[in-house]
Amino acid sequence: MDIHKVKPAPGRPRSQQAMEAVLTAVRQLLQTTAYKELTMEGIAKAAGVGKPTLYRWWPNIASIVMDVMRQQAHHDVGVPDTGSLESDLLLYIGDTCRSLTQGAGGIMRxxxxxxxxxxxxxxxxxxxxxxxxxAMLIALLQRGAARGELQKDADLELLADLCYGPIWYRLLNGHASLDEPFVQAITAHIIMRG
Amino acid sequence: MDIHKVKPAPGRPRSQQAMEAVLTAVRQLLQTTAYKELTMEGIAKAAGVGKPTLYRWWPNIASIVMDVMRQQAHHDVGVPDTGSLESDLLLYIGDTCRSLTQGAGGIMRxxxxxxxxxxxxxxxxxxxxxxxxxAMLIALLQRGAARGELQKDADLELLADLCYGPIWYRLLNGHASLDEPFVQAITAHIIMRG
Amino acid sequence: MDIHKVKPAPGRPRSQQAMEAVLTAVRQLLQTTAYKELTMEGIAKAAGVGKPTLYRWWPNIASIVMDVMRQQAHHDVGVPDTGSLESDLLLYIGDTCRSLTQGAGGIMRxxxxxxxxxxxxxxxxxxxxxxxxxAMLIALLQRGAARGELQKDADLELLADLCYGPIWYRLLNGHASLDEPFVQAITAHIIMRG
Amino acid sequence: MDIHKVKPAPGRPRSQQAMEAVLTAVRQLLQTTAYKELTMEGIAKAAGVGKPTLYRWWPNIASIVMDVMRQQAHHDVGVPDTGSLESDLLLYIGDTCRSLTQGAGGIMRxxxxxxxxxxxxxxxxxxxxxxxxxAMLIALLQRGAARGELQKDADLELLADLCYGPIWYRLLNGHASLDEPFVQAITAHIIMRG
DNA sequence: TCGTAAACGAGACGGTACGTCACGTCTTTCG
DNA sequence: CGAAAGACGTGACGTACCGTCTCGTTTACGA
Structure with a gap:
């Protein structure tokens, strides 16, 4: 236990509240507004915070939004380890697609x-x-490869591209949905190819 | 033989010059400036054209740039027909990646x-x-499928996603290059899987 | 002694400099440019001030110009009190006409x-x-009336119209000058009639 | 008598219809719109006339409006000749003020x-x-002067200013109305002074 | 009875200025 | 003395009209 008091910094202390108010405000704004409609002015007003305070902590809107996303990122998609590569992939890719379909997709785009x-x-x-x-996906693939579920010389980086590429491609273009058949097809594809 | 006369629109006809001046100006601006730096004001000034003229024909900058890209789009990537799916894909994907690597990539992003x-x-x-x-890619795949180079029940839409997905994914994230090995890997992947 | 402290507004205070820069710039612009040539853009540029700052404090050009005029209005025409209505009127109307003739006229028009x-x-x-x-003219007339230099029931409002009416009428139409004989004639007219 | 035939201009003659359509359209526009709201574009559209046609015949909006006003000007105020200056003035000034009060005032301003x-x-x-x-007013005054109803050396130009000045002054500033007492006061003033 | 030529409607053109918005910085006062 | 508040200069936005121009069409004379 520390008896010595922490020498308080001179001047007005940093407002913990301010930072959180910003993140909360942005989270709420994003429910009624498109990302592109966000403005530094609007965020400052909504958070009850001065514009210079915003700029002190974040260089631009994207950074604020990314902090918001980061706050809740790991809740959505975990890294399964069922002992079977196919099951792992079905779960992982499935979670990813579900998360993107259920709201995070717009902001990620x-x-x-x-x-x-x-x-x-x-x-x-x-x-x-x-x-x-x-990295998570590749770790998952690596476990599979170690178990012999992939070819020894499989290019895991390329397999990751073959997994995430179509997901992002569909997300960004909206020409097809990220549904269960898609998850299964991608999974099957990786297993067979690898 | 056409007896019906084409009813000409009344009023001063649209200036071909103006349109081309705009497209040319934008093409030149894009060589020294990032897409995001473009402004309607700047384009108008560079093209020697009034701002309202710009807005008369295009709703925003992206549309102008897209017209620029469209002008030279078909020059870069044709649709090969060698009689072999593998050769076709190597050529088509190769052209696509080369075009994106050689300058079009930034603007397409x-x-x-x-x-x-x-x-x-x-x-x-x-x-x-x-x-x-x-559509071009799928037509190419269809020819291959007709020749029996793909499984009968192959999902060509999905194969297209598996082709374009990784390309765009790498283009947008820049974590790996669109080089020849990549082209070959993607091609091999489609052939084997299909 | 004032115990109550004036609660200062939070935030950056209004820039005195900016306001004065604007008024000075407009004063100078008006020496080389017609009032109608003034533009908000031009004023902002000449004053080294942002357009929004202009709009923050004045709704239009006329208001800015009026502030300029107000600044120097009272320098030109005072209210004499010689003890004689005729002398007072000669001085007052004379000053008014001289001021209008010597430069203020164009802007007042x-x-x-x-x-x-x-x-x-x-x-x-x-x-x-x-x-x-x-009001100044009427006060002057009232003093004269109190001294019996006008009829008891004289309608001072009407007399003011009979004084200012012809002045503005000549100023706006330019068919005759606001010279000394005119001043004397108007004065004589009011004295005799009142 | 002129034997020589007037050489008619070649080409399509000026369209009487177009001119009248313009004047009619402006007259109607002025009933629902302020003068300052008028635009050449709007007039052209309302009259079903091309903008160049407008510019061919009038240099600006004010000229068109003035033609409209001129069309009906002489209907409102005639020049009375009752044999008495006072009656003449009461009628003339009265008509003038009534005309201005009843609708022409806004446009004249x-x-x-x-x-x-x-x-x-x-x-x-x-x-x-x-x-x-x-000129009409002065002619009227001259008749009175010839009958000895004004002093021989009366300055009729000045008297005209003393009549029209207050009228315009009140019209432009709106601080008092152009009512019957005003007409009588002005008349009395001129008679007594002249 | 036609060709010619001017005036017509339509509307696109290069411009200018508008009034607004958001930017990122600067200057106060307050805690 | 740092955070909050908010005015600042900047510059692009998209709009409204300007006055000019270039079309194809219409009209009425003169050859």
């Missing part, structure tokens, strides 16, 4: 779009979402 | 991103690019 | 014209200029 | 305002309205 315009954001987005998800 | 924000544009974009390209 | 188109501005214009000037 | 901005229009306006009306 927006963030992916934003990443095409803003390099700084792109980097964070890819690290936070894309790469982290890819 | 921007247009895809724009389509996530603007429903009206999304529809045109998907019809002009996505669907038309998918 | 423009403001009067603007007041015919914009009701909101008309009200402010009449209160700021017309009524305040009429 | 607008035209006077327009004349402050546009020198070309100002000249025509003053010749068409102001001077012609002044």
């Amino acid at each position: 927006s963030l992916m779009a934003e990443a095409q315009f803003d390099d700084g954001f792109a980097q964070i987005f890819r690290e936070s979402f894309i790469s982290s998800r890819r | 921007s247009l895809m991103a724009e389509a996530q924000f603007d429903d009206g544009f999304a529809q045109i974009f998907r019809e002009s690019f996505i669907s038309s390209r998918r | 423009s403001l009067m014209a603007e007041a015919q188109f914009d009701d909101g501005f008309a009200q402010i214009f009449r209160e700021s200029f017309i009524s305040s000037r009429r | 607008s035209l006077m305002a327009e004349a402050q901005f546009d020198d070309g229009f100002a000249q025509i306006f003053r010749e068409s309205f102001i001077s012609s009306r002044r």
Whole structure:
């Protein structure tokens, strides 16, 4: 236990409230407004926060929204480990598609779009979402490969692309749905090919 | 022989010059400027055209850029017909990836991103690019299937997703390149699976 | 002694500089440009001020110009009190006509014209200029009446119209000048009639 | 007598219909719209006439409106000749004020305002309205003077200013009405002073 | 009875200025 | 002395009209 008091920083303390108010406000705004309608001005007003405060913590809207998404990201899609690659894939891809279909899809599309315009954001987005998800999938595949459920020389990176590619492609273009047959087809495809 | 006279529209006819000046100006601007830096004001000024003229013919920047892209779209990627599905795919996917790698990629990324924000544009974009390209690929696959190079019950739509999905996924995320090995891998994948 | 503290408004205070820059810029612009040539854009640029700042404080150009005029209005025409109505009138009407002849005339014509188109501005214009000037003249007439230099039942409002009416009429139509003989004639007229 | 035939201009003659359609349309527009709301585009559309046709015959809106006014100008105010200056003035000034009160006032205010901005229009306006009306009043005064109802050396120009000045002044500022007492006061004033 | 030429309607053109919006920064006061 | 509040300069937005131009059509004279 620490008897010494923490020397308080001089000046007005940082408002913990402010940060959370922002995230909460954005979460609510996103339920009635499209991502593209969000403005720094609007968020500041909705959160009861000054614009400079916003800029002190986040460089742009995409970053705020990404923090919001991150808050609830891991709730949606876990990494199964059933002992069978096929079951694992069915669960993992299924969860992913369900999450995207049930509301997260719209925002993810927006963030992916934003990443095409803003390099700084792109980097964070890819690290936070894309790469982290890819890593999970690849770990899952690796377990399968170790069990001999894939060919020894299977290119797991490519398999990940063959999994996530069609998902994003359908999500972004909306020409077909991310339904159960799709999940099964993708899974079957990976198993057979790998 | 056509007896019916074409009723000409009254009023001053649309200036061919103006349209082309705009497209040319945008093409040039895009060589020195990012898509996101384009503004209607800037385009109007660069093209020596009034802003209202711009708005008369295009609702937004994305539409102008898409017209630019459409102008040169068919030059880049043709539809091969070698008699072998594998050769066809290698050529078609190869051309596609080369085109995207050699300059069109950045703009296509921007247009895809724009389509996530603007429903009206999304529809045109998907019809002009996505669907038309998918249709070509599917026709190519169909010829292969007719020759027995694919299973009889192969889901060609899904195969198209398995082809374009990874391409777009890599293009949008930049985590891997659209190089020759990738083209071969995708091709091999489709052939084996189909 | 004032115990009550004035509660200062939060946030950045209104920039005194900006306001004065605008008024100064307009004053200078008016020396080389006709009132009708003024544009909000031009004023903003000349004053080194943002357009929104202009609109924050003034609804239109006429209001800005009126503020400019108000700044120097009282310098030109004072209210004499010589003890003689005739002398007072000669001085007052003379000053008025000289002021209008020497530069203020053009702008006053423009403001009067603007007041015919914009009701909101008309009200402010009449209160700021017309009524305040009429009040001064009437006060002057009242002193004369109190000294018995006018008939007891003289209608001072009408006399004010008979004074200002011809002045504005000549100013607006330019068919005759506001010279010394005119001043004397108007004065003589009011004295004799009243 | 002229033997030479007038060489008719070749080509399609000016359309009488078009001109009248314009004037009629403007007259109607002015009943529901303020003068300042009129636009060349709107007039052309309302009259079913091309914009170039408008510009062929009138340089600006004020000129069109003035033609409308001129059409019905002489109906409202005639020049009485009762043999008595006082009666003449009461009738003439009375008619003038009634005309202005009953609808012409608003448009006349607008035209006077327009004349402050546009020198070309100002000249025509003053010749068409102001001077012609002044001339009538002065003729009327001259008859009275010839009958000895005014002083021999009376300055009729000044008297005209003393008559029209207050009328316009009240019309433009709206601080008092152009009612019968006003007419009588002005008349009495001129008679006594002259 | 036709060809010619001017005026017509329509409407697109290059422009200018509008009034608004959001940006990201700057300058206060308050806690 | 940092957070909040909000005014600031900037610059693009999309719109409204401007006055001009270029069409194909209509009309009435003169050859």
